[in-house]
Amino acid sequence: MPKLLHFPLDPYSRRSRLALAEYGEACTLAEERPWAPTQTLFDYNPSGILPVFIEDTGFAVCGIEALSEYLEETRGGRLNLLPGSALQRAEIRRLVAWFDVKFYTEVSEPLISEKVLRRFLSADNGGGAPDMARVRQARHLLKSHLDYVSYLVEENSWLAGDDLSLADLAAAAHLSAIDYLGDMPWAEHPVVKSWYQRIKSRPSFRVLLQDNIAAMPPAASYADLDF
Amino acid sequence: MPKLLHFPLDPYSRRSRLALAEYGEACTLAEERPWAPTQTLFDYNPSGILPVFIEDTGFAVCGIEALSEYLEETRGGRLNLLPGSALQRAEIRRLVAWFDVKFYTEVSEPLISEKVLRRFLSADNGGGAPDMARVRQARHLLKSHLDYVSYLVEENSWLAGDDLSLADLAAAAHLSAIDYLGDMPWAEHPVVKSWYQRIKSRPSFRVLLQDNIAAMPPAASYADLDF
Numbered sequence: 001m002p003k004l005l006h007f008p009l010d011p012y013s014r015r016s017r018l019a020l021a022e023y024g025e026a027c028t029l030a031e032e033r034p035w036a037p038t039q040t041l042f043d044y045n046p047s048g049i050l051p052v053f054i055e056d057t058g059f060a061v062c063g064i065e066a067l068s069e070y071l072e073e074t075r076g077g078r079l080n081l082l083p084g085s086a087l088q089r090a091e092i093r094r095l096v097a098w099f100d101v102k103f104y105t106e107v108s109e110p111l112i113s114e115k116v117l118r119r120f121l122s123a124d125n126g127g128g129a130p131d132m133a134r135v136r137q138a139r140h141l142l143k144s145h146l147d148y149v150s151y152l153v154e155e156n157s158w159l160a161g162d163d164l165s166l167a168d169l170a171a172a173a174h175l176s177a178i179d180y181l182g183d184m185p186w187a188e189h190p191v192v193k194s195w196y197q198r199i200k201s202r203p204s205f206r207v208l209l210q211d212n213i214a215a216m217p218p219a220a221s222y223a224d225l226d227f
Numbered sequence: 228m229p230k231l232l233h234f235p236l237d238p239y240s241r242r243s244r245l246a247l248a249e250y251g252e253a254c255t256l257a258e259e260r261p262w263a264p265t266q267t268l269f270d271y272n273p274s275g276i277l278p279v280f281i282e283d284t285g286f287a288v289c290g291i292e293a294l295s296e297y298l299e300e301t302r303g304g305r306l307n308l309l310p311g312s313a314l315q316r317a318e319i320r321r322l323v324a325w326f327d328v329k330f331y332t333e334v335s336e337p338l339i340s341e342k343v344l345r346r347f348l349s350a351d352n353g354g355g356a357p358d359m360a361r362v363r364q365a366r367h368l369l370k371s372h373l374d375y376v377s378y379l380v381e382e383n384s385w386l387a388g389d390d391l392s393l394a395d396l397a398a399a400a401h402l403s404a405i406d407y408l409g410d411m412p413w414a415e416h417p418v419v420k421s422w423y424q425r426i427k428s429r430p431s432f433r434v435l436l437q438d439n440i441a442a443m444p445p446a447a448s449y450a451d452l453d454f
Contacts, residue, residue, distance in 0.1 A: 046375070047325055090297040
């Protein structure tokens with residue numbers, strides 16, 4: 001069975017788990033801790049970046065960009081996460097990059113670094129209490145991203161059109177990590193909440209809802225489908 | 228004719244120009260300045276990120292991730308920049324992400340921000356003299372990336388194997404921007420230099436070698452094929 005090297009709260013690892021479940025591909029999970037990466041991770045991926053997907057042959061597919069396209073090429077068919085014409089696929093990939101680059105830089109990275117990584121890093125490696133100015137700035141920028149998600153799902157059933165796509169999985173992977181931390185202002189964004197309820201109810205999401213990092217349990221309503 | 232919104236020293240815009248030339252696709256160029264983006268850019272791409280490729284139909288493909296795949300899907304055939312099996316394509320995409328994420332964060336972004344953007348930004352938007360500590364740190368990290376490029380091209384003719392691929396274009400786009408700034412230590416990395424000479428001699432590279440930003444001419448040997 002293939003294996004995935006991942007960290008539960010890493011948005012890119014989360015999207016890979018969602019995509020694998022949507023494609024119906026079983027795999028074993030091996031947890032990495034970004035604050036203490038193993039030699040195994042570097043042996044497979046010299047950049048040390050997660051996720052890494054290891055085929056039964058031993059071949060490793062490294063990083064979210066390569067893995068998303070690889071899974072679509074090798075596991076797509078019954079279901080495609082990059083459906084449609086070249087133009088529609090370009091729109092899906094534009095939105096995936098929106099979340100993986102812009103949203104990550106402005107929201108996910110500061111929240112996860114300040115609230116998770118700094119908790120586990122030693123003091124001489126940047127560990128300690130969160131920098132609350134960075135946390136507040138990320139929470140502030142989160143709002144305009146949620147307005148953009150509202151705009152998109154008011155236009156269509158799913159983020160990039162009538163079909164579920166990698167764009168929905170990318171957005172849900174980032175937002176669910178932030179929801180784990182208790183930083184999602186659901187009440188102020190009912191349209192986003194309604195879209196998230198639909199995706200959270202999919203069987204592929206179950207594995208994410210069981211996440212529980214040692215010494216850092218999820219926010220109260222994280223696993224609740226009626227949040 | 229299609230149009231590309233670009234900035235000459237943006238590594239992602241550079242790679243798009245190289246890819247378009249390799250595919251044999253002519254397009255007009257419209258220059259954007261990252262320190263003063265136009266409303267036109269935001270109208271096409273709400274994230275304001277370059278490059279943006281506009282088809283004759285008016286449809287815009289936004290961002291390097293979507294554009295690279297879109298061009299391969301619509302302009303590939305005679306030449307492919309993502310050649311080979313799913314596994315080979317995964318290796319190309321791994322290396323593209325190495326340059327677009329890791330190399331960009333550690334080297335291109337600090338060098339371009341400090342030496343180019345700060346020169347054109349107003350003082351209250353972060354303009355001013357370069358932060359030389361960031362410049363020195365980027366130059367230091369550049370060396371280990373060049374060691375990695377040496378290792379890759381000692382193994383194969385091109386970065387990801389026997390064929391030119393998007394990985395070579397990604398690396399060359401970043402390195403050529405740094406070469407423009409005069410920060411490439413060619414003498415210390417003869418294997419990288421030999422690979423770069425081969426790619427710099429390709430017809431697709433000519434348009435990049437004509438780049439000349441107002442008030443900021445390229446380093447002396449930038450356009451020289453015998454550097």
